[in-house]
Amino acid sequence: MWLSWTVGIVTAIAGLIIGSFLNVVAIRLPRGESILWPGSRCMQCGHPLRSWDLVPIFSWLALRGRCRYCHAHISVQYPLVEALTAAVFVLIVWHFGITAETALLLVESGLLILSATVDARTLEIPDTFTFSALGVALVGRTLLLWPAIFNVLLTGLGSLLFFALLGRLMRRLLGREALGGADVLLMGTAGFLLGWPILLVAVLVAALSGLLFAFVSRPFLPEGEKLIPFGPFIVFGILFALFLGQPLWNLYMQLYM
Numbered sequence: 001m002w003l004s005w006t007v008g009i010v011t012a013i014a015g016l017i018i019g020s021f022l023n024v025v026a027i028r029l030p031r032g033e034s035i036l037w038p039g040s041r042c043m044q045c046g047h048p049l050r051s052w053d054l055v056p057i058f059s060w061l062a063l064r065g066r067c068r069y070c071h072a073h074i075s076v077q078y079p080l081v082e083a084l085t086a087a088v089f090v091l092i093v094w095h096f097g098i099t100a101e102t103a104l105l106l107v108e109s110g111l112l113i114l115s116a117t118v119d120a121r122t123l124e125i126p127d128t129f130t131f132s133a134l135g136v137a138l139v140g141r142t143l144l145l146w147p148a149i150f151n152v153l154l155t156g157l158g159s160l161l162f163f164a165l166l167g168r169l170m171r172r173l174l175g176r177e178a179l180g181g182a183d184v185l186l187m188g189t190a191g192f193l194l195g196w197p198i199l200l201v202a203v204l205v206a207a208l209s210g211l212l213f214a215f216v217s218r219p220f221l222p223e224g225e226k227l228i229p230f231g232p233f234i235v236f237g238i239l240f241a242l243f244l245g246q247p248l249w250n251l252y253m254q255l256y257m
């Protein structure tokens with residue numbers, strides 16, 4: 001019992017620290033800045049931040065989301081990504097135990113949270129992030145499932161092809177980009193990571209949560225800013241399906257078959 005608590009607490013702390021690092025990468029990498037140098041600064045006044053300004057979640061709460069030096073607002077992205085990463089890490093370790101699969105899922109979820117964060121900030125995801133997520137899912141699953149890799153390989157490739165075609169079709173019908181290249185790569189990642197039929201749960205949850213958000217947030221978005229990034233919803237769908245995909249699919253089969 002105490003061992004599982006220790007593992008949980010260590011995982012949560014590791015999640016907070018990695019979430020804090022993902023925040024830095026999400027902001028600096030798309031701008032072509034170095035991740036390691038200079039140290040963290042206030043984005044408004046440029047004041048270097050000390051270690052007690054950088055404690056995940058707690059510093060943001062203690063300072064009520066403002067810079068200690070110039071009182072500028074600090075984005076809620078910081079504590080959100082830290083809390084989310086910690087929560088997802090703990091769920092993975094709790095659900096999958098201390099296994100090779102857990103190692104794959106920790107790396108993968110970090111890359112996915114990073115992609116979702118950048119998409120939410122800038123409405124695009126650098127290829128480095130999406131191709132890394134895709135590559136890790138493909139290689140990781142191949143190594144873990146070898147030689148029974150037929151399902152995940154076919155699901156991943158099929159998903160890439162299907163959503164690439166769907167993206168082209170939507171662009172022709174709508175006259176604008178609705179399902180970008182990054183979204184297609186994330187859907188492929190979902191296929192390699194989840195396999196068939198769990199991919200269906202991820203796609204359904206992504207589409208429904210994205211539509212729901214678009215519907216609810218529409219009145220609050222300023223005119224001309226009606227574009228909503230789809231990446232965060234795909235990532236939500238993948239993480240949801242990772243934990244609840246199989247039980248939901250079993251329930252569905254019992255009800256309708």
Ligand SMILES: [Zn+2]
Nearest residue numbers: 042045067070
């Ligand atoms: Zn400041």
